[in-house]
Amino acid sequence: MSGFVFNEKPIEIARGDGPYLYGEDDTEYLDMGASYACVPLGHGHEAVQSAVSDQLADLTYVQASYPVAVRTRLYELLAEVAPGDIDKVWLCNSGTEANEAALKFARSATGNSKIVATMQGFHGRTMGSLATTWKDEYKEPYEPLIGDVEFVPYDDADAMAEAVDEETAAVIVEPIQGEGGINPASAAFLSRTREATAEAGAAMIVDEVQTGLGRTGDLWAIESTDVVPDMVTSAKGLANGLPAGATLCRDWIAEDHGSHASTFSGGPVVASAAEATVSTLVEAGVPAHAEKVGAYLREQLQSELGDSIREVRGEGLMIGIEVRRGANRCLRDLALNHGILALPSGRTVVRLLPPLTINESEADRVVEAMSEVVG
Numbered sequence: 001m002s003g004f005v006f007n008e009k010p011i012e013i014a015r016g017d018g019p020y021l022y023g024e025d026d027t028e029y030l031d032m033g034a035s036y037a038c039v040p041l042g043h044g045h046e047a048v049q050s051a052v053s054d055q056l057a058d059l060t061y062v063q064a065s066y067p068v069a070v071r072t073r074l075y076e077l078l079a080e081v082a083p084g085d086i087d088k089v090w091l092c093n094s095g096t097e098a099n100e101a102a103l104k105f106a107r108s109a110t111g112n113s114k115i116v117a118t119m120q121g122f123h124g125r126t127m128g129s130l131a132t133t134w135k136d137e138y139k140e141p142y143e144p145l146i147g148d149v150e151f152v153p154y155d156d157a158d159a160m161a162e163a164v165d166e167e168t169a170a171v172i173v174e175p176i177q178g179e180g181g182i183n184p185a186s187a188a189f190l191s192r193t194r195e196a197t198a199e200a201g202a203a204m205i206v207d208e209v210q211t212g213l214g215r216t217g218d219l220w221a222i223e224s225t226d227v228v229p230d231m232v233t234s235a236k237g238l239a240n241g242l243p244a245g246a247t248l249c250r251d252w253i254a255e256d257h258g259s260h261a262s263t264f265s266g267g268p269v270v271a272s273a274a275e276a277t278v279s280t281l282v283e284a285g286v287p288a289h290a291e292k293v294g295a296y297l298r299e300q301l302q303s304e305l306g307d308s309i310r311e312v313r314g315e316g317l318m319i320g321i322e323v324r325r326g327a328n329r330c331l332r333d334l335a336l337n338h339g340i341l342a343l344p345s346g347r348t349v350v351r352l353l354p355p356l357t358i359n360e361s362e363a364d365r366v367v368e369a370m371s372e373v374v375g
Helices: 046-058 069-081 095-110 127-131 136-142 157-163 187-200 268-283 286-308 327-338 360-374
Strands: 013-017 020-023 028-031 088-092 114-118 149-152 168-173 203-207 231-234 245-249 309-315 318-323 349-352
Touching (some): 028 360, 069 245, 069 268, 095 127, 095 168, 095 231, 149 157, 157 187, 168 187, 187 203, 286 309, 286 318, 327 360
Parallel strands (some): 114 168, 168 203, 203 231
Antiparallel strands (some): 013 020, 088 245, 231 245, 309 318
């Protein structure tokens, strides 16, 4: 077949409703991956659809140098809900762009070039963010990438403290590694990273592209610690399925951000979707619901699967199930025999990133299916 450059799965999706997707033949699938956490409110959410429809009727697009009410409201909303004293916002279209901007901002603000990243980390596929991504198979076809990047073991506070020096522009780290296997960082590691970067005058970038927006039980995963970084990056679920990203910055970063720009920064239609998404997440208490259902799902998985798996880990509704055989075999069985769509995270981890609106009965369906798949 011609016409695409992408590996497609043998399930054609026609429509979605809440936590469910439906094939062209009307087969129902419980969407436990949310296309990599991109629809935290579920498919076809009324508030998002209404906001987008209304904005389309008024104005589809104008560049960010012209103020637009909906974009201004989104700036203010994201500044309000950002961790600590972070209150400057750069809007873009994806997670890799948000991280790319953060890396550029750090180099501009500090005058340094060195970036410290973590083994098994993933920060995107554009040339800068790709250079801070660990996996060689993502990088080798495109090398040479940007230089002066040093990798340290994830959750190793001593190694991180040793790596950060006076030549460091930034550390970029995920509070829970998504692509790397659903590995949570300890609060001690994140605190030590904050101390090391502050002492060196470097920026601490927390990549919340996958963990943010309520997925772990807090609006931002970093909020479960006492750490306030210099930048937080967000994307994926920011506009509940429309392409949106954001780099949230402290003042000292924003004051010397350099000349970075983007044509489609904060387009009105996408801004309207993001405003509706974030407002709904906060006002409806969605993070607390994710924490409750996520705890229930993890407990049930551990109880029912027992020794047939290696481990269940994660926070909220960001869950990794480390299985004793290849994850892809489990995912195929879940999809074709049980109508459940999930994701891999490395070779042996089944990753669950469902809409944050799922309920306990839907969690039970996943547990029952996993019991059959791994049993």
